[in-house]
Amino acid sequence: MKHPDDDLPAFVNGTLPASDREAIQAHLAGCEQCREEVHWLATLREQMQNDPLPAVNEMGMARLMKAVRDEEKQTATSAPGWWRGALAAAVLVVVAQFGVITSQWQQETVYRPLGETVEDARIQVRFVETASEAQIRELLDRVEGQIVAGPSALGLYLIAVPEGASVEQAATTLRSAEGIVEQAMVESAE
Numbered sequence: 039m040k041h042p043d044d045d046l047p048a049f050v051n052g053t054l055p056a057s058d059r060e061a062i063q064a065h066l067a068g069c070e071q072c073r074e075e076v077h078w079l080a081t082l083r084e085q086m087q088n089d090p091l092p093a094v095n096e097m098g099m100a101r102l103m104k105a106v107r108d109e110e111k112q113t114a115t116s117a118p119g120w121w122r123g124a125l126a127a128a129v130l131v132v133v134a135q136f137g138v139i140t141s142q143w144q145q146e147t148v149y150r151p152l153g154e155t156v157e158d159a160r161i162q163v164r165f166v167e168t169a170s171e172a173q174i175r176e177l178l179d180r181v182e183g184q185i186v187a188g189p190s191a192l193g194l195y196l197i198a199v200p201e202g203a204s205v206e207q208a209a210t211t212l213r214s215a216e217g218i219v220e221q222a223m224v225e226s227a228e
């Protein structure tokens with residue numbers, strides 16, 4: 039039997055009709071590859087339930103992405119193509135919830151220069167874990183800051199401010215945002 043890849047997410051979510059469910063259960067009994075896929079989907083689903091989307095902030099997102107990346111590393115050598123496709127789709131669904139900040143998302147866990155738009159100095163920020171995306175966005179608007187990289191493995195973001203603006207002043211504003219910013223540090227670019 040062909041692997042029922044397309045139906046596995048619905049199977050894990052419990053949204054599959056009973057007749058299809060039985061067919062998949064029968065397939066799973068004899069297919070380790072699909073059992074592993076179900077296990078992974080269930081893990082992802084659990085993570086998302088522990089961090090419900092409306093309350094997920096960037097830190098929660100960073101943890102989730104890290105878990106996904108770790109999982110990907112472990113299985114990358116043996117995973118068939120369809121598995122990576124399913125992973126990409128799942129990540130896209132999650133990432134799509136993040137609007138403006140997500141559009142700035144960087145896959146790398148290390149900072150990288152932004153080419154021609156590199157500023158003389160940028161601010162390294164760690165947001166409070168409970169800060170909402172709206173709070174962060176409002177704060178960034180206030181300093182006209184833009185997330186240019188992050189989060190790093192440690193949950194740090196790199197914020198650039200427009201040319202001519204005072205980086206020190208922006209950092210002070212960020213630091214004083216109680217309940218949103220845990221730390222803000224001016225960092226000189228290379």
Ligand SMILES: [Zn+2]
Nearest residue numbers: 041042069072
């Ligand atoms: Zn299978």
